[in-house]
Amino acid sequence: MWFYEKKLQYPVKVTECNPRLAKYLIEQYGGADGELSAALRYLNQRYSIPDKVIGLLTDIGTEEFAHLEMIAAMIYKLTKDATPEQMKEAGLGAHYANHDKALFYHNAAGSPWTATYIQAKGDPIADLYEDIAAEEKARATYQWIINMSDDPCLNDSLKFLREREVVHSQRFREAVEILKFEKDRKQFF
Amino acid sequence: MKQTADTAQERNALMEKIQMVDFALVELTLYLDTHPQDSQAIQQFNQLAMESRDLKGAYEKRFGPLRQFGGSFSGYPWNWDNAPWPWQL
Numbered sequence: 399m400w401f402y403e404k405k406l407q408y409p410v411k412v413t414e415c416n417p418r419l420a421k422y423l424i425e426q427y428g429g430a431d432g433e434l435s436a437a438l439r440y441l442n443q444r445y446s447i448p449d450k451v452i453g454l455l456t457d458i459g460t461e462e463f464a465h466l467e468m469i470a471a472m473i474y475k476l477t478k479d480a481t482p483e484q485m486k487e488a489g490l491g492a493h494y495a496n497h498d499k500a501l502f503y504h505n506a507a508g509s510p511w512t513a514t515y516i517q518a519k520g521d522p523i524a525d526l527y528e529d530i531a532a533e534e535k536a537r538a539t540y541q542w543i544i545n546m547s548d549d550p551c552l553n554d555s556l557k558f559l560r561e562r563e564v565v566h567s568q569r570f571r572e573a574v575e576i577l578k579f580e581k582d583r584k585q586f587f
Numbered sequence: 588m589k590q591t592a593d594t595a596q597e598r599n600a601l602m603e604k605i606q607m608v609d610f611a612l613v614e615l616t617l618y619l620d621t622h623p624q625d626s627q628a629i630q631q632f633n634q635l636a637m638e639s640r641d642l643k644g645a646y647e648k649r650f651g652p653l654r655q656f657g658g659s660f661s662g663y664p665w666n667w668d669n670a671p672w673p674w675q676l
Contacts, residue, residue, distance in 0.1 A: 402655040406673045407613070408606060454620040461613060471674035565617065572621035 400460070407464040408558045410471040411551040417488035419552065420476035421506055422543050424493075426559075427469045428503030428511040431535035437462035439516040439532065443525045446518070450580060451526070451573040458566050465559055470501055472552060522577055530570045537563035599676075601646045605653075608639045 426432040440459035444452050477485070477499050485494040492508060503511035519525050540560035544553055615632045622628065643653055651666045652659035661667055 401658055403658075404651075404653045404655075404673060405602060405605065405609075408610065409603065410674070451620075454617065457613075457616050457620060461617075467673070474674050565614070569617050569621055576621060 400463075406468055406471060407461070408468060408555060410468050410475065410555050412472065412475045413549045413551045415479040415484070416476045416549060416552075417480045417485050417490050419543075419547055419549060420473045421489050421493075422546060423469055423473050423476070423506075424501075424504065425506035425539055425543070426536070427466065427473065427501065429505035429539070430515040431532055431539055432505070432511075433462050433466035433469055433536075434503055434511055435515045436532060436536065437466060438513075439518075440529065442516070443518045443529070446520050447522050447525060448577060448580070450576050451522070454569055454573050455529075458569065461562070461566075465562065468555060468559065472555065473501055474499075476552075523574065526570050526574050526577070530567050530574075533563045533567035533570065537567070598646075598650050601642070601650075602676075605639065605642045605646060608635055608642060611635050612639060 428434055437459050440455045440462065444455035444459065447455060477490075480488070480490075480499070482494055485491060485499075493502070496502075505511075517525070517528055519528070537560055540556055540563065544556050544560065547553055547556065612632065612635050615628055615635070619625065619628055619632065643659075647653055647659050651669055652661060655667070659667075
């Protein structure tokens with residue numbers, strides 16, 4: 399089972415109300431390479447992956463939910479004081495019409511989250527390669543958002559998340575090596 | 588008013604310490620998942636697990652429970668669901 403802890407993994411501070419940045423950040427909330435996709439992908443793949451990497455998928459999948467909460471905190475803080483007019487100017491008019499200031503699992507362009515973003519092939523190497531690619535795509539997305547953001551407080555938290563993608567990618571690469579080693583070992587008697 | 592600001596500052600400082608120690612624990616967990624024989628890392632992990640437990644105990648005495656479903660004790664009346672929640676801070 400899971401437990402909630404009343405804390406963010408890393409502090410989230412924003413300098414000022416900025417719904418435009420919030421619009422971009424929604425990509426990492428309900429987008430293809432976002433944190434929801436990541437959490438659901440790993441926690442679903444773990445049931446059919448070899449024992450040696452179940453722990454890693456469980457732990458990274460769980461950490462992704464902490465990242466999802468950080469993204470939510472960012473979007474919440476960037477929009478909570480925005481007027482409907484500011485939402486509209488920031489390109490969030492359509493979002494406001496449907497959700498007011500509520501968060502929703504869609505990407506920056508408004509497409510709803512879909513399970514077609516993620517895969518579980520049942521083949522450990524195929525699954526882990528997808529996971530490595532997902533981490534690299536998420537890292538790139540964080541970079542593109544940082545490139546567009548001029549909020550130093552927000553960028554500090556985004557750089558933390560970007561770094562986590564690098565570490566997760568590294569751990570998944572090691573998991574591939576562990577499985578390759580196991581497979582080779584089994585061929586010699 | 589000043590006292591409220593001081594309290595918020597103390598709360599943030601203590602929370603930041605917890606976040607630092609817990610971050611090291613997350614990082615060590617993922618590392619150990621793929622390097623299970625690294626005894627030095629395991630020693631560090633166990634040391635930090637103790638530190639995390641102590642820091643959370645100190646935080647909870649002043650600012651209320653952090654951990655759900657019995658991970659923390661409750662005060663009277665029930666204070667698990669008291670605001671602020673993390674994104675409200």
